[in-house]
Amino acid sequence: MMRSFDPELVPHTEIHRLLVGGVAPRPIALVSSLDKDGTSNLSPFSFFNAFGVNPPIICFSPAYSGRTGAAKHTMMNLDETKECTVSIVNHEMVHQISLASAPYERGIDEFVKSGLTKRPSVKVKPPGVAESPFIMEAKLVQHVDFGGKPGSPNLMICEVLLIHVREEILTETGGIDPVRIDQVARLGGPYYTRAKEGIFVLPQPSKPLVGIDRLPQEIRESPILTGKHLAQLASLEAIPELPDGLPNLEARHSKAKHHLDRGEVDKAWEALSNGKW
Ligand SMILES: Cc1cc2nc3c(=O)[nH]c(=O)nc-3n(C[C@H](O)[C@H](O)[C@H](O)COP(=O)(O)O)c2cc1C
Known part of the structure; x- marks a missing residue:
C-alpha cells in the first residue's frame, strides 16, 4: 500500500519532511558569500547539485524560512554581490558546518563561529573554505524566486569559474578518488551519510544492451x-x-x-x- 500526499492539501512543513527524507542523500554546498560592505557569511545548503559542464552550472536553494518566511543571508548577499564560493563538505568538517548553520544575525561571520579557515579566492572576492578538499569559485547567473512564502525555494543558479582540488584526492587519471574525498551527504532530519562507507561499483552502459x-x-x-x-x-x-x-x-x-x-x-x-x- 502506498500513501499519497498532495502539496495542495498537506502543510508545507509536512512536504518538507517528506522531500528531505525521500530525495536523499543530498550533497552539501558550503556557501561563502559577502554582503555589499564586504562582511563574510558561510552557510551549508543541501538543496544543491551540479547540472552540466559546458558551461559548468551548479545550483543551490536558500529557501525562505519555513517558520518565519525570512530570507536567508546567503541569498541576500548573492543578490547584492553576485559571487560565492561553494566548498564540498567532508566527514572531518561536518560538526563545524552544522555549527555554521545556526540562525545567527546578519553581519555575523560564520567562519569565526565555526572555526573554519578562509582560503583566498582567485576570480571572486568571497573566500573558500581551506579545510574542504574541493572548492568552486562561482558567479550568480540567475536567481529564480518561487514566491517569498514560508519554505518557498530560491534557485541560485551559478556558473563555476574556477575549481580547486586537493592533490591527494586526485586519481592518477585525473578523476576524484571516491574514498579519499570522503564526502558527507544530508538525509532527512538529523540524518547524514558518509559516502565512502557505502560505495559499490556498477558498470556504466555505454552501448545499447539486450534489455x-x-x-x-x-x-x-x-x-x-x-x-x-x-x-x-x-x-x-x-x-x-x-x-x-x-x-x-x-x-x-x-x-x-x-x-x-x-x-x-x-x-x-x-x-x-x-x-x-
Ligand atoms: C547540512 C545542512 C543543509 C542545509 N540545507 C539547506 C538548504 O538547502 N536550504 C536552506 O534554506 N537551508 C538549509 N540549511 C539551513 C541553513 O544552513 C540555515 O538556515 C542557515 O542559517 C542559513 O544561513 P544564512 O541566513 O546566513 O544564509 C541547511 C543546514 C544544514 C546543517
Whole structure:
C-alpha cells in the first residue's frame, strides 16, 4: 500500500519532511558569500547539485524560512554581490558546518563561529573554505524566486569559474578518488551519510544492451529470479542462446540466483544453460 500526499492539501512543513527524507542523500554546498560592505557569511545548503559542464552550472536553494518566511543571508548577499564560493563538505568538517548553520544575525561571520579557515579566492572576492578538499569559485547567473512564502525555494543558479582540488584526492587519471574525498551527504532530519562507507561499483552502459524484454521467456517468467537478477542477465550486448526444453528449471534458476547475488553473471548464464552456454 502506498500513501499519497498532495502539496495542495498537506502543510508545507509536512512536504518538507517528506522531500528531505525521500530525495536523499543530498550533497552539501558550503556557501561563502559577502554582503555589499564586504562582511563574510558561510552557510551549508543541501538543496544543491551540479547540472552540466559546458558551461559548468551548479545550483543551490536558500529557501525562505519555513517558520518565519525570512530570507536567508546567503541569498541576500548573492543578490547584492553576485559571487560565492561553494566548498564540498567532508566527514572531518561536518560538526563545524552544522555549527555554521545556526540562525545567527546578519553581519555575523560564520567562519569565526565555526572555526573554519578562509582560503583566498582567485576570480571572486568571497573566500573558500581551506579545510574542504574541493572548492568552486562561482558567479550568480540567475536567481529564480518561487514566491517569498514560508519554505518557498530560491534557485541560485551559478556558473563555476574556477575549481580547486586537493592533490591527494586526485586519481592518477585525473578523476576524484571516491574514498579519499570522503564526502558527507544530508538525509532527512538529523540524518547524514558518509559516502565512502557505502560505495559499490556498477558498470556504466555505454552501448545499447539486450534489455529484459529480449531475455528468453523461461527467464523472464522465472519463479525464482527477480527484476534485479533479470537486469543483470540482460546487461549484455548480445542475447545468449538458451537451448530449448532444458530440464530442472528450479534448480538451474536457484543456482543462477546464487551467482547473480555475488555479481557472477557469466556463471549465472552457465548455470541457466546447464553448462551449455
Ligand atoms: C547540512 C545542512 C543543509 C542545509 N540545507 C539547506 C538548504 O538547502 N536550504 C536552506 O534554506 N537551508 C538549509 N540549511 C539551513 C541553513 O544552513 C540555515 O538556515 C542557515 O542559517 C542559513 O544561513 P544564512 O541566513 O546566513 O544564509 C541547511 C543546514 C544544514 C546543517
